[in-house]
Structure formats: C-alpha cells, structure tokens
Amino acid sequence: MNHKLGSRTTLCLIAGLVALTGVVACGPEQAGSKQESGGSQPKASSNAVAGADQLAACPSTPSKPPVSNALPDVTLRCLGDGPDIRLADLRGPLVVNVWAQWCGPCRDEAPYLAELAKTGKVQMLGIDYADPRPELAVKFATDEGLAYPHLVDADKTIQRALKVAGPPLTAFVDKDGAVVYVHHGVLTSQQQLDQLVRDKLGVTL
The missing domain is CATH 3.40.30.10 (Glutaredoxin)
Structure with a gap:
C-alpha cells in the first residue's frame, strides 16, 4: 500500500511539474511573439x-x-x-x-x-x-x-x-x-x- 501510495504521489508531482513547465514555457514564447508582431509594424508599414x-x-x-x-x-x-x-x-x-x-x-x-x-x-x-x-x-x-x-x-x-x-x-x-x-x-x-x-x-x- 505504502509503495502504491508513494508511486501515486510521485506521479502526481511529475504531472504537476510538467503542467507548470508548460505554463512557464508559454509565457516567454507568447511575449516573444507579441514583440515580433510589434516589431514588424514599422512607422509607415x-x-x-x-x-x-x-x-x-x-x-x-x-x-x-x-x-x-x-x-x-x-x-x-x-x-x-x-x-x-x-x-x-x-x-x-x-x-x-x-x-x-x-x-x-x-x-x-x-x-x-x-x-x-x-x-x-x-x-x-x-x-x-x-x-x-x-x-x-x-x-x-x-x-x-x-x-x-x-x-x-x-x-x-x-x-x-x-x-x-x-x-x-x-x-x-x-x-x-x-x-x-x-x-x-x-x-x-x-x-x-x-x-x-x-x-x-x-x-x-
């Protein structure tokens, strides 16, 4: 039981870390996309x-x-x-x-x-x-x-x-x-x- 509980806890922690990593990765990527989009809009197009x-x-x-x-x-x-x-x-x-x-x-x-x-x-x-x-x-x-x-x-x-x-x-x-x-x-x-x-x-x- 303890072994099963430990495995389950470990899986939950891994899933949580993966989800968190995904959120963190999207942040800079989206910001970069916005900057790139803004940079491609010159003063007179x-x-x-x-x-x-x-x-x-x-x-x-x-x-x-x-x-x-x-x-x-x-x-x-x-x-x-x-x-x-x-x-x-x-x-x-x-x-x-x-x-x-x-x-x-x-x-x-x-x-x-x-x-x-x-x-x-x-x-x-x-x-x-x-x-x-x-x-x-x-x-x-x-x-x-x-x-x-x-x-x-x-x-x-x-x-x-x-x-x-x-x-x-x-x-x-x-x-x-x-x-x-x-x-x-x-x-x-x-x-x-x-x-x-x-x-x-x-x-x-």
Missing part, C-alpha cells in the same frame, strides 16, 4: 512586406488648402518606405497610375511609365489598387522598374472619385493640384503617354 524597402520612398507632403477637381481627399499608406500620403495635398505636374499585380494590362503599360519616370520631367505616383497580395505587388513594382513612390488602396477608397472600374487608370494632375484628365484603360504606347503629358500637363519631353 514600409517593411511589413519583404523587399518593400527597395521601392522608392514616399515623400512627406505638407498640408495644402483644398482645390477644385483635386484628387480625392483620402490618405493612403506607402507601399515602400515613408509616411502615409493625403492625395488632396499633391500638386503637379504629376502622373498618377492605378495598377495591381494581378492586372495583365498593367504589366503591358508598365514599361512606358518606367520610361517616363526616367525623364524626371514630371512627378510620378503609383497606387496599388484592390490588391490582396502585397508581396507580389512589391515584386511587380521592382521587376518592372517602376522607380517612383507607390501607395496602397486595398479598400478601393479612390473608386468613386476617379470612377475606377478597374486598373489600369492614369490621372494627370496640374501644378495647382487639379485633375485635368483621367485615362481609363491601358496605355498602348510610349508615344501615347508622352503625348498625354504634353497635351494635358503642358510638359515638353
């Missing part, structure tokens, strides 16, 4: 996606008074490094291209946008639209050489203001901040894009 820090940084934009026919008054986060940007604060000459990595025509027109950006004659801004795969969006922008800032509009907040049926869409913003023209659909040639910049923004390339 820039490094949340692998490779995002390789994209052009979003600039700080001072607050501007409202203008007629401006870009929608919404604030979007940066796909790469940099702060969130309030679209209504932007002034041109500026070309805003709405795209998504799942959009075939967006890939077709990407070389024309990349080439325009190289001229340095106009500001360029991309908006990754309704895109469920940010890691693929980063890869798209990097692979296509779109060396200008990009924002994220996962919730289609610009849809109504710019009448976005779907990407691609390209908006032209003048020096006063007014949207002077919106091209719906794919850009079919470098000549077409360059001509739109000349005609709508008065910029000679």
